[in-house]
Amino acid sequence: MTFKRMIRSAFLASAVFVATASMASAAEKDEMFMGNFSGEHGATSHPAGMIDATLDAKSHELTYSIQWSGLSGAVNAAHFHGPANFDQDAGVVAPIDGPYTSPLKGKVKLDAKQIEELEAGKIYVNLHTAEHPNGEARAQLVKN
Template identity: 55%
Template sequence: MPFQRRSLFLAALLGGCLLAGHAPAFAERSERFSGTFYGEHGTATKPTGTIDALFYPAAHVLRYSMTWNKLSGPVTVAHFHGPARKGHDAPPVVLITGPYQSPLTGSVSLDQDQEDMLHNGTLYVNLHTSAHPNGEARAQLAP
């Protein structure tokens, strides 16, 4: 098949797939989640900030962007924790890599249990500082 005919054929095939609802991976749907940071574990500070995230189910990837301020000091480590509802603690399940400067963007892969936590509203972000090694700021993820 000559190059021009093959290119036209592939373009028509791709267009037909899109019209038929068989979108390629780059057109995958995403789900939006967000949360607002607040102080926890008896901190006297009044942390503020947000996390906005897009979850791509077919790839099992959560892409996030977060901002924070008004902490007692620099963030020393950050995690996604779960499963726990607001007001309850849970262990870390996914490390958020640094450097820990606001704003922070990145992505993590989630396993099926972590995806269930995300969809059930029991996955949260915890920002840890030297003054509050168990966590100073928390943002519960919700659709």
């Protein structure tokens, strides 16, 4: 192998290394999500509020802050649901621990499939009340 070829090979190898390292660091970047609450399941109340969330790329933890108002009564359960589009209902992905007072902050751990669903906009938060046990307010999470 000529000296010129050795230099070219070394250059190409380092370029591949840098590109791979850049892609890995981009894949490990935290992602931010948000959603605004609106009424659902025939709620006549006027729910308002939002969720802000950050997905830690390394730990797969979703750290959230939820604020709400305008519900028919106290929140007695809250969950992340999915996978579902805006006009669909879905099962529980992860419970949200109380006490259910606004603002509510916490963390949940997601698996790889749940992260894909979150990134695709198919995860939502549902707030449940005594008057609306199937959910009174919903916020679909979308990437910021």
